[in-house]
Amino acid sequence: MQIGNNQLLRFTTAGSVDDGKSTLIGRLLYDSKSIFEDQLEAIENTSKKKGHEGVDLALFTDGLRDEREQGITIDVAYRYFTTPKRKFIIADTPGHIQYTRNMVTGASTANAAIILIDARHGVIEQTKRHSFIASLLQIPHIIVCINKMDLVEFSEEVYNNIISQYEEFSSKLLVKDIRFIPISALLGDNVVNRSENMGWYQGAPLLHTLETMHIASDINKVDARFPVQTVLRPQNDQHRDYRGYAGRVASGIFRKGDEVSVLPSGFTSKIKSIDTYNGELEEAFAPMSVSIQLEDDIDISRGDMIVRTKNVPEVNQDIEVMLCWLHNNPARPRAKYTIRHTSNEQKAMIREVVYKIDINTLSRKNDDIEIGMNDICKVKIRTTKPLMYDSYRENRTTGSIILIDDTTNETVAAGMIV
Ligand SMILES: Nc1nc2c(ncn2[C@@H]2O[C@H](COP(=O)(O)OP(=O)(O)OP(=O)(O)O)[C@@H](O)[C@H]2O)c(=O)[nH]1
Secondary structure, eight states: OOOGGGGEEEEEEEOSTTSSHHHHHHHHHHHTTOSOHHHHHHHHHHHHHTTOSSOOTHHHHHHHHHHHHHSSSOOOEEEEEEOSSOEEEEEEOOOSTTHHHHHHHHHTTOSEEEEEEETTTOSOHHHHHHHHHHHHTTOSEEEEEEEOGGGGTTOHHHHHHHHHHHHHHHTTSOOSEEEEEEOBTTTTBTTTBOOSSOTTOOSOOHHHHHHHOOOGGGSOOSSOEEEEEEEEOOOSGGGTTOOEEEEEOOBSEEETTOEEEEETTOOEEEEEEEEETTEEESEEETTOEEEEEESSOOOOOTTOEEEETTBOOEEEEEEEEEEEEOSSSOOOTTOEEEEEETTEEEEEEEEEEEEEEETTTTEEESSOOOOOTTOEEEEEEEEEEEEEEOOTTTOTTTTEEEEEETTTTEEEEEEEEO
């Protein structure tokens, strides 16, 4: 059995309305026996009441959505399930109009994205959009599930045609690993159990694919980055001299004795100790939350970053960002927004729209530079103070930002630093 982070796989599901996301998740949980008995009983009863012959699997996830919709701020429901090989976290994002926003929220930490295609419809604009966003977010693995194969007589030809359509488009994307699986979420073909209706398919069912996918190299273990969230200075006699910097390791490994620099000031010191509630550690790595003590007294505050002296991020006020606009209100040219980047928050301005992406062709448009809901564009941003960042390609944590509209306090965009 594999250990550590390798045991946990986060994935997100994307597809347009009615492609079968809820049914697929229900099927995964049901066939892998991850639905609790009491939930199952409730679903069976409701299914009966609704006149279904078997179990309506979508009820399971839809029930979760009702739960979610009672909460006001949560767009994404997280589901957990475990098999003997791995633990899974599913970010279930609804397929309605705010799909981009939800996908960005749910996908930013995902190892894999499942993109559903209705076998009857093939590749549609949303398929392209979701795939593009998955590639933009650098989700390392994409699994394209061609669903509702039962409605196309389990035809290999239909399946192969959809793969060709998809590959024509995806050859322009930067995704390392794309796989295809023909499934019927409703009947359970190739979800947990191998399909008896599609003998022509030689690959693994979805669950086995998720269980065996190599994800250990998905995380950045090289660049040590520690954004400081709070300075800890307990006010009691016992800990009078304690001064720790609390936060979560964004990437890389920190060890006691490491020579570190604090940014943006640039002061250097050594790690005196790495502390947790359960005592001291010799080393800390992402995504552990710890408190770091340094040998020297340095003025550090929230938003600063501790890094290893020999491997520092970029420090700059001008950044280029691929931006996904997530709000109904369009971007206001040269307006000020709050930019949030790791634990750092400050003001920023969109100085220039370099180009906008046409999702269907993946071509760049320079003539239309209005940014509205669901637009994806490259922009130049200037911040009021220097930002300590890496490119998103190198580091998904220190390479991502969000923009907040000060007047409404709402998130209007998510961005990846180029
Ligand atoms: N025949 C057939 N129907 C399916 C399959 N998968 C899903 N469906 C049906 O398609 C409809 C939509 O399925 P859902 O699972 O609710 O779709 P969804 O993508 O979750 O939709 P939203 O929750 O609205 O985003 C339901 O009537 C399902 O029973 C399949 O493999 N075959």
